[in-house]
Amino acid sequence: MDGVFYNRFERHAHGEGLKGQSTHYCAGCGHGLVHKYLADAIDELGVQDRTIAISPVGCAVFMYYYLDVGNSQAAHGRAPAVALGHKMANPESIVICYQGDGDLASIGLAEIIQATQMGIPMSIIFVNNAIYGMTGGQMAPTTLMEQQTTTTPTGRDRLTGEPMRMAETIGQLSGPVYVERVALYDNKQRVRAQKAIKKALRVQVENRGLGFVEVLSECPTHLHMSPSDAEQWVKQEMVPIFPLGVKKDVDTEPWFNLDEPNFEPDDIVTVIGSSTESSAKGTEPFPSHIDAEDISLKFAGAGGDGAQTIAMLTTRTAINAGYDSTHIPSYGPESRGGTSYADVHIATTEVLSPASLKPHVLVAFNPQSLEKFGPTVRDGGVVLYDSTVIAEPPQMDPGIKTYGIPFTQIAVDLGKAMVKNTVALGATVAATKIFPVERFVNTMEDALKNKCALLPINREAFNRGIEAVEALDKTR
Amino acid sequence: MVTTKTDKKARPKPFLFPQFCKACGRCIEACPKDCIHVGTQIDPNSGLTPVVVELDKCNGCGLCIDACPEPYGLMPVEGEIEDMSLMDPAQIFGPRQTSAPKPEPIPGTLVPLPDLEPMVLKGTHAAAVGAILAGCRHVFGYPITPSTEGAELMAKLLPQLDGVFVQAVSEVATVNIMYGCGGAGLRCATFTSSPGFSLMLEGISYMIGAELPGVFFNIMRGGPGLGNIGPEQSDISLVCRGLGHGNTHAVVLAPSTPQEMLDLTIAAFDISFEYRNPVVIAADGYLGQMTGRVELPKTLTKPGIPQWAVYGDRAHRGNLITSIYIIEADLEIHNEKILAKYDRMIENEQRANCFRCDDAEWLVIACNTPARMAKGAVQELRDQGIKAGLFRPITLWPFPIKQLTPLLDRARGLIVVEAGPGQLEDEVRLALSHADIRNAPPFSHVRRYGGVLPQQQEIVDKVTALVEA
Numbered sequence: 001m002d003g004v005f006y007n008r009f010e011r012h013a014h015g016e017g018l019k020g021q022s023t024h025y026c027a028g029c030g031h032g033l034v035h036k037y038l039a040d041a042i043d044e045l046g047v048q049d050r051t052i053a054i055s056p057v058g059c060a061v062f063m064y065y066y067l068d069v070g071n072s073q074a075a076h077g078r079a080p081a082v083a084l085g086h087k088m089a090n091p092e093s094i095v096i097c098y099q100g101d102g103d104l105a106s107i108g109l110a111e112i113i114q115a116t117q118m119g120i121p122m123s124i125i126f127v128n129n130a131i132y133g134m135t136g137g138q139m140a141p142t143t144l145m146e147q148q149t150t151t152t153p154t155g156r157d158r159l160t161g162e163p164m165r166m167a168e169t170i171g172q173l174s175g176p177v178y179v180e181r182v183a184l185y186d187n188k189q190r191v192r193a194q195k196a197i198k199k200a201l202r203v204q205v206e207n208r209g210l211g212f213v214e215v216l217s218e219c220p221t222h223l224h225m226s227p228s229d230a231e232q233w234v235k236q237e238m239v240p241i242f243p244l245g246v247k248k249d250v251d252t253e254p255w256f257n258l259d260e261p262n263f264e265p266d267d268i269v270t271v272i273g274s275s276t277e278s279s280a281k282g283t284e285p286f287p288s289h290i291d292a293e294d295i296s297l298k299f300a301g302a303g304g305d306g307a308q309t310i311a312m313l314t315t316r317t318a319i320n321a322g323y324d325s326t327h328i329p330s331y332g333p334e335s336r337g338g339t340s341y342a343d344v345h346i347a348t349t350e351v352l353s354p355a356s357l358k359p360h361v362l363v364a365f366n367p368q369s370l371e372k373f374g375p376t377v378r379d380g381g382v383v384l385y386d387s388t389v390i391a392e393p394p395q396m397d398p399g400i401k402t403y404g405i406p407f408t409q410i411a412v413d414l415g416k417a418m419v420k421n422t423v424a425l426g427a428t429v430a431a432t433k434i435f436p437v438e439r440f441v442n443t444m445e446d447a448l449k450n451k452c453a454l455l456p457i458n459r460e461a462f463n464r465g466i467e468a469v470e471a472l473d474k475t476r
Numbered sequence: 477m478v479t480t481k482t483d484k485k486a487r488p489k490p491f492l493f494p495q496f497c498k499a500c501g502r503c504i505e506a507c508p509k510d511c512i513h514v515g516t517q518i519d520p521n522s523g524l525t526p527v528v529v530e531l532d533k534c535n536g537c538g539l540c541i542d543a544c545p546e547p548y549g550l551m552p553v554e555g556e557i558e559d560m561s562l563m564d565p566a567q568i569f570g571p572r573q574t575s576a577p578k579p580e581p582i583p584g585t586l587v588p589l590p591d592l593e594p595m596v597l598k599g600t601h602a603a604a605v606g607a608i609l610a611g612c613r614h615v616f617g618y619p620i621t622p623s624t625e626g627a628e629l630m631a632k633l634l635p636q637l638d639g640v641f642v643q644a645v646s647e648v649a650t651v652n653i654m655y656g657c658g659g660a661g662l663r664c665a666t667f668t669s670s671p672g673f674s675l676m677l678e679g680i681s682y683m684i685g686a687e688l689p690g691v692f693f694n695i696m697r698g699g700p701g702l703g704n705i706g707p708e709q710s711d712i713s714l715v716c717r718g719l720g721h722g723n724t725h726a727v728v729l730a731p732s733t734p735q736e737m738l739d740l741t742i743a744a745f746d747i748s749f750e751y752r753n754p755v756v757i758a759a760d761g762y763l764g765q766m767t768g769r770v771e772l773p774k775t776l777t778k779p780g781i782p783q784w785a786v787y788g789d790r791a792h793r794g795n796l797i798t799s800i801y802i803i804e805a806d807l808e809i810h811n812e813k814i815l816a817k818y819d820r821m822i823e824n825e826q827r828a829n830c831f832r833c834d835d836a837e838w839l840v841i842a843c844n845t846p847a848r849m850a851k852g853a854v855q856e857l858r859d860q861g862i863k864a865g866l867f868r869p870i871t872l873w874p875f876p877i878k879q880l881t882p883l884l885d886r887a888r889g890l891i892v893v894e895a896g897p898g899q900l901e902d903e904v905r906l907a908l909s910h911a912d913i914r915n916a917p918p919f920s921h922v923r924r925y926g927g928v929l930p931q932q933q934e935i936v937d938k939v940t941a942l943v944e945a
Contacts, residue, residue: 021493039547073686074682085660271633329765355849
């Protein structure tokens with residue numbers, strides 16, 4: 001027989017004996033009914049091949065024994081997240097997220113709220129029987145006041161809170177398009193439940209949105225009632241707390257549509273920002289007048305000074321010039337005290353230690369940075385500092401070449417204080433002769449290719465930095 | 477004929493195999509004609525007392541069928557019911573579980589890339605680019621420093637390639653979205669850092685149990701607790717020994733340069749699908765932030781859909797993703813299968829890099845960024861005439877004991893350098909123990925914590941002191 005139920009439940013204890021055709025549910029349990037209504041809906045909508053059913057943790061953990069669809073079994077409370085993963089992986093799949101009250105309304109609250117508020121077309125079936133079935137009759141978030149469970153032995157009271165009304169909670173979110181609460185206790189309710197489940201699937205199949213159906217269900221075993229009494233209990237005790245009916249039903253146009261992922265090499269090259277062109281690259285001589293194989297620089301200031309940006313430009317320039325280079329932003333205990341610093345290494349073949357503990361070159365944007373890192377500069381090194389804000393620099397080792405350049409003042413004179421870092425970069429290039437000026441200009445043009453308006457002022461700032469160093473050099 | 481759903485026009489009457497009736501009695505109340513009654517005879521197969529169906533007054537309304545919770549309980553049948561009751565259920569239900577076809581894999585392909593200029597990328601970005609080239613179009617995540625730039629770049633780039641980035645409600649949700657996406661057979665990844673990784677462990681255990689691929693970037697930061705955002709390596713025990721509950725392991729890759737962030741990411745996806753198991757890329761915060769030169773590969777991957785996936789199509793309808801094996805004997809078999817997989821990983825996936833190890837007497841062992849400081853230290857020691865070498869494990873699990881063993885004979889000391897309290901050293905010691913190596917050279921170490929990295933000079937000083945001792 002070809003239906004949406006397996007011909008034989010081989011996953012149910014290997015289908016031995018009666019288990020091949022019989023569910024694991026207790027007599028009078030509502031889960032079997034919901035499974036049947038789901039199977040009918042899947043069949044009627046013609047989506048069996050595309051359907052993925054997410055089994056929860058709870059009594060329905062073994063839903064995959066029965067439904068002949070793609071099956072995935074989730075961790076406790078995480079079925080909506082798993083469902084989202086499947087739906088994003090294959091937007092054509094019809095994903096059914098099936099959960100009980102502990103799963104959905106307790107441990108999985110974050111996941112269900114996110115999934116329903118996202119509103120990606122999926123169908124959520126929430127079976128609420130006011131108790132934990134699988135673990136043996138403990139309090140559920142939907143347990144009624146005064147209801148006795150194994151963890152509320154004298155009845156649920158004020159200390160354990162009021163029952164969660166999930167259909168109302170989900171219904172007031174803007175994400176889902178359809179939310180209804182139904183029950184199973186008589187013919188009329190069962191017909192409504194069938195229709196609701198079908199509708200929750202249909203809104204997904206039509207790509208209109210997310211459907212959520214809460215089903216008030218019977219757990220005769222843990223209510224310690226006959227199946228018939230359990231039906232009456234749902235009707236008389238649960239329904240007043242969990243009113244039946246449509247909580248939300250929005251008319252929407254089909255909207256959900258994801259294209260097939262793109263694996264075209266040309267598109268990928270563009271997207272990752274790579275290129276086949278050799279953008280003015282080639283080998284420059286290694287600046288061995290600074291160090292034979294590994295040069296370290298430190299750019300230090302306060303956050304916003306732009307130290308990281310010019311450090312990155314230096315690294316890019318070095319790589320374009322044919323060398324290995326690293327840039328690393330401030331880390332470690334030295335970063336305390338409001339300084340933001342960047343360490344750059346440039347090496348002939350491979351940068352070994354990327355930290356600049358004893359830099360050849362220090363660029364300092366404020367007094368604290370100069371005070372802290374000035375003493376770490378190697379003998380024969382170069383220090384550049386912003387003389388606009390550092391009026392009285394500390395005494396430097398005589399072996400160190402020091403340049404006080406008014407980075408900020410030059411930038412302000414140009415009309416844009418934030419280009420002080422570019423002034424500093426120009427000054428650094430002039431003072432160290434690390435790579436040719438054009439190399440840096442190329443890198444800068446490349447970096448600003450999407451912000452062309454900024455290029456002229458940055459070039460000007462860069463040149464002013466160079467000129468300032470040259471002017472100082474002449475006076476020496 | 478038997479159908480599973482009620483055909484209203486035909487008005488079929490109900491039929492019941494008594495052994496499948498659990499006697500809940502819903503049908504009794506449902507029937508308006510009073511055709512169904514509480515039974516009195518115990519069914520010898522089920523030990524229950526099925527209801528009795530007398531169809532004299534039945535008008536085929538079908539309400540009893542809609543009220544029966546059992547799929548093969550009350551069923552609608554047309555024609556002569558007496559014939560049906562004489563049939564063997566095995567013939568009625570068919571010989572196979574499902575009519576779905578046997579799942580077939582849809583193979584992936586390697587697509588050539590043009591010769592590309594090297595890029596200048598920070599570690600997390602290199603990893604993101606690697607994932608794109610490895611065919612990953614699905615990234616899920618929750619922001620956490622210092623890993624976030626990887627997720628941010630993916631959020632920017634993936635939509636341009638018709639991929640998907642979803643910012644999940646938490647790391648717990650993230651790993652379970654990956655469970656779904658990986659379960660569908662697709663290549664997915666997340667970027668996280670230590671506290672976030674802790675939250676993912678439950679889901680990783682489920683993924684291992686359900687045999688699902690997925691790549692986890694753990695850009696390790698200072699701990700315990702909220703700690704700080706500095707670089708640490710104190711998740712090594714977690715990634716090597718503590719991937720959630722149960723019998724869990726995953727290949728753990730430890731890059732030490734932006735280039736390796738890219739290269740090992742591509743390898744990680746292949747390993748993850750090869751074994752149907754998550755792969756962890758354990759980097760440190762420093763490496764995540766570090767920018768460097770990155771060469772691009774010659775090919776990119778256009779992935780297919782594996783045979784086992786639950787993709788949501790006819791070809792894969794018969795598949796199941798689950799980690800539950802309720803019968804103990806079944807779970808034991810499943811564990812044996814997983815253990816055999818771990819054995820294959822241990823046999824095939826050990827990776828290490830050696831720098832001047834051939835004649836090394838002082839073997840420095842380090843991974844991630846500290847390995848770069850260690851490499852600098854080894855170079856400096858060599859310049860001083862001290863025979864030092866760097867052994868850099870690239871796989872932390874399985875530990876590359878095969879590559880380490882031949883170096884031990886000549887070594888006079890092992891110096892483990894790490895930004896953590898000795899978790900890498902624990903892995904070395906465990907690997908030696910499992911390999912029954914009892915005469916390993918003595919251990920010493922350089923350790924820093926809390927976001928502070930061991931520096932080159934500390935390592936040089938340590939080794940120099942050992943040489944002089």
